Amino acid sequence: MNHLLSIEELNGPIIEALLADALRLKAARGHHETPLTGQTWAMLFTKSSTRTRVSFEVGIHELGGNPMFLSKNDIQLGRGEPIQDTARVLGRMVHGAVIRTFDQADVVDFARLSGIPTVNALTDEEHPCQILADLMTVKELSGGWQGKKIAFIGDGFSNMTVSWMWAAKHLGFALHVACPPAYSPSRGFLDNLDAANVVITHDAATAARDAAVINTDVWLSMGQEDQKEKEQAFGPFQVNAALLKHAATGHIVLHCLPAYREKEITAEVLEKHAATIFQQAENRLHVQKAILVAIANNT
Ligand code: CP
Ligand code: NVA
Numbered sequence: 267m268n269h270l271l272s273i274e275e276l277n278g279p280i281i282e283a284l285l286a287d288a289l290r291l292k293a294a295r296g297h298h299e300t301p302l303t304g305q306t307w308a309m310l311f312t313k314s315s316t317r318t319r320v321s322f323e324v325g326i327h328e329l330g331g332n333p334m335f336l337s338k339n340d341i342q343l344g345r346g347e348p349i350q351d352t353a354r355v356l357g358r359m360v361h362g363a364v365i366r367t368f369d370q371a372d373v374v375d376f377a378r379l380s381g382i383p384t385v386n387a388l389t390d391e392e393h394p395c396q397i398l399a400d401l402m403t404v405k406e407l408s409g410g411w412q413g414k415k416i417a418f419i420g421d422g423f424s425n426m427t428v429s430w431m432w433a434a435k436h437l438g439f440a441l442h443v444a445c446p447p448a449y450s451p452s453r454g455f456l457d458n459l460d461a462a463n464v465v466i467t468h469d470a471a472t473a474a475r476d477a478a479v480i481n482t483d484v485w486l487s488m489g490q491e492d493q494k495e496k497e498q499a500f501g502p503f504q505v506n507a508a509l510l511k512h513a514a515t516g517h518i519v520l521h522c523l524p525a526y527r528e529k530e531i532t533a534e535v536l537e538k539h540a541a542t543i544f545q546q547a548e549n550r551l552h553v554q555k556a557i558l559v560a561i562a563n564n565t
Pocket of ligand 2: 393424425426483484486487488522523524
């Protein structure tokens with residue numbers, strides 16, 4: 267693997283291999299290989315982050331490398347220097363880059379122009395590292411997704427749902443997305459996805475019925491904070507105790523965090539499922555180390 271730019275560009279065997287290695291690295295934490303020894307990795311962030319920043323900084327360090335955090339406000343990117351120029355500078359100095367930004371095209375351009383391994387740490391279009399951590403958590407706690415229904419309740423066309431829909435396409439599990447009609451995946455996206463196992467509904471209970479996994483995310487993603495009219499459409503798409511009554515016995519609840527209590531999830535549900543949700547957050551570290559190892563070994 268040279269880059270991780272999206273879930274779209276992966277396939278089932280690559281995802282399975284990354285998850286197997288993430289489980290291995292999790293078990294071997296503190297006594298595994300250090301393939302990034304002597305390398306410096308830039309972490310270029312133009313959006314806020316707690317989990318992604320910390321897990322990549324720790325992960326790069328644990329693999330022997332040196333993480334260099336570059337907030338857009340600290341470098342000339344924040345004063346208008348194009349990402350294309352930043353890419354050609356960093357590509358001559360560091361060994362790899364982890365990028366969180368708005369436009370997916372910027373990450374793709376960076377990978378092409380820098381010539382160094384590039385990892386998408388969230389764009390408006392995809393959040394591949396998060397979905398791999400989510401799948402790892404499903405594997406650990408539900409024994410995998412074979413024959414199970416997974417529900418995503420919330421924004422139907424966010425970076426999270428897009429990445430989950432591609433994961434469902436590659437892995438074949440039944441993914442039911444419940445979202446307001448105005449925040450559904452576009453017809454063009456669904457035609458391109460071409461996955462009969464991805465079902466879109468506008469009724470949260472229908473999606474949740476008999477689901478083994480109930481997944482949600484913020485209603486307003488980063489950069490959408492002012493879209494109050496968007497938020498108003500999501501009232502019926504809250505993950506709460508009443509909704510979970512429809513889910514399968516033994517279901518798990520996932521939230522990529524940060525969570526807004528009493529918006530997309532109630533405090534009661536979040537606290538009841540906190541062990542799962544914080545395990546999911548921890549798994550960011552392990553799965554991202556597996557991504558970096560795959561890049562370092564070009565496997
Ligand atoms: N889930 C996630 O990506 O969290 P951060 O925004 O804190 O990195
Ligand atoms: N959809 C959210 C995910 C945060 C991790 C956002 O983009 O803000």
